[in-house]
Amino acid sequence: MGLAALWLAAALAALQLISGFLSLRVADNPLASVVRPTAIVQAALVAVAFLCLIAVFWRTDLSVALVAANSHSAKPLLYKVAGAWGNHEGSMLLWVTIMALAGGCVALLERRLPEPTILATLAAQAFVSLGFYAFLLIASNPFARLDPVPTEGQGLNPLLQDPGLAFHPPTLYIGYVGLSVAFSFAVGALLTREVSPAFARAMRPWVLGAWIFLTLGITAGSYWAYYELGWGGWWFWDPVENASLMPWLAATALLHSVSVLASRNALRAWTVMLGVVAFAMSMIGTFLVRSGVLTSVHAFAVDPERGTFILALLAINIGAALTIFALRAGTVSEGERFAVVSRESALVFNNVMLTAILGIVLLGTLYPLLAEALGAQVSVGPPYFNPATAVFVLPMLVVMGVGPLLRWRRDLFVRVRPALILPLLVMAGVALWLALSGLHLLPLLGIAMGTALLMIALVPLRGRRLRTVTLPLWGMVTAHFGIGVALLGIACDSAFSTERLVAARIGETVAVGPWLVRLGRVEPVTGPNWTALEATLAASYAGAAPSQLKPQARSFWTPPQQTSESAILTRWNGQLYTVLGEEAEDGRWQLRLWWKPFVTLIWFGGVLVALGGVLALLGRVASDWRRHIATAKIAYRRQRQGRG
């Protein structure tokens, strides 16, 4: 049933593609009226296929190969259902499902653009989808059957058995796929030569939405890795993390250039180019994660053949898009001009910086592959990425602070100078104070700039009545403020964290930072599909009454694997992070303890950035809606006048 729905959906995608393109060639083609309904029905069908997959996982139907390989009857229900997309085939099905739903939404809702552009957009969307349908149906059928039926499944990787799994991959995928819509819009607009502010306004909600999901996905993924891996790290510059960061960087750049295009009719070619790049990064991300060509903390599905398939899809899609771009770029002018000191130029500067960071991350991530092809093994890690990206991040953050204060078209720097004096003084003061306490350069710059950014981010609100401030402006202020918050968290974590690794006897007390941690007892406990040793720790902050923490060392039996479940105590000013290790021969227990001041700001910042996106999106959608109502009213009145 699921498979049948999938085949039908694929066939409809082919129809959508053909009719879409044909209607471009021939004016008033009868096929044009088919495109929108096809997109909607295709979305419904693939949604049915995906629900079928969830159903077989729910029932743990072991005759389905995918279920047998990834599930187990003893697993909690949440992870059974989440297991549907915790594996290669399922996640690919999730991908096309979201993509088809997005296509359906465009078909259903988008009325602002000229009809040919919409049809071309839907055709491009169908073209991309078709590749993924082929991939699912040929190389990784999620509904393949097993005969004979096994008596028990193999279970899911224990690291994935966490509430994070239920939400993290869908969030990122929605982000990736949202960018596919931006890509389709870009291709559609190129085909019909309609790169206009109207195009930018139609594309903007999709970019914003995708960007919100990517931001949330990365933030959640980072926190998940932080508490699940058990070593207190929150970003590893790991290929899979980079795979989610690269689309985000591209989407951030795209988001800003789309705004310039929408309100100033400038940066046309650049915006279209970024639309293509952003989706290319999504596909490279999927390729890196799914092919396992790069070894990674998070690599759960490793299969070179599938990697090749995704790589081929990537080459076809991006190759085609770039060819169209190359053919049509000449016909797309850059649009309105602007002066060196203007809001546009600040946005251009940051676009270039974001793209440069993207380049560095892409190169560093792929370089080990390249080196291996040349016969050498190298690793590229934090010692490379941190300084190489900081070179671009720091100037970018400066411009991010100043840019929103500038006016469109042209401005004088003298006009905004007064607003900058106080933050700069504070920044210099903080930097001086930290330098005297002997901090390293990068954390020092991070804290000083973070503090200044918090102040500067609020300046655009100065002198306005808060009730009249528009939602998009609130969104921008919130997002920029969030960047400052996250930066502070990152810098504080790397500057002030203290770590204690000890072998402790029962009853022994260990000091870490301002905390005193006493090891109470270690007992065995059991869960639905694991057993564990659980330590009871009593932690007291600067002499206050102790609170309990219970870190566990878990042993899963399907499949057999050890994980350490950290226990974390959160205070307003940081987190105490505790992990139970192995027992030594003399009856002492390995304990790993960290005091991480203000580390939570990293994820609060991420959430604020996403919230800023949500506010902006709400504002845009609301104003689009009002405009829609207004035009409808005018049309209605005209109709009545015509009759009267």
Added chain:
Amino acid sequence: MKRLLFIAALFVAAPVQGDSTLPPAPYANVQLENLAQEAKAEALMETLRCLQCQGQSIADSDAQIAGDLRNQVRLRIKAGEAPEAIRAWLIERYGDYVSYAPRVTGLTWPLFAAPLALIGLAFVLLRRRFTRSAP
């Protein structure tokens, strides 16, 4: 008391120093008592790759070999070796793969040229745009 245990552990460890396959590895999960030395060791460990799990540094890996390497790094730092000398020794032993900080070689120079090239490119792009479009 803890001091005494450390010293006792050191005595046990002394004969097997330099041999990473044999237990015990007293400093696999225990820090050096000299804080400055420990900070140095940690900074180094965070830039060394675990050879087994492959996506994590030896400072944050549960694998046996990561523990052995941590022990080696701490013992050598304690003996007064410079971090970069230890890195060189590990690279000699396990290859470039073990170090997250790529060295500048005939193979990796593009990696280091790239940021400079990008700065140059960004400068040219921005300059061209602004000089062309200045009204």
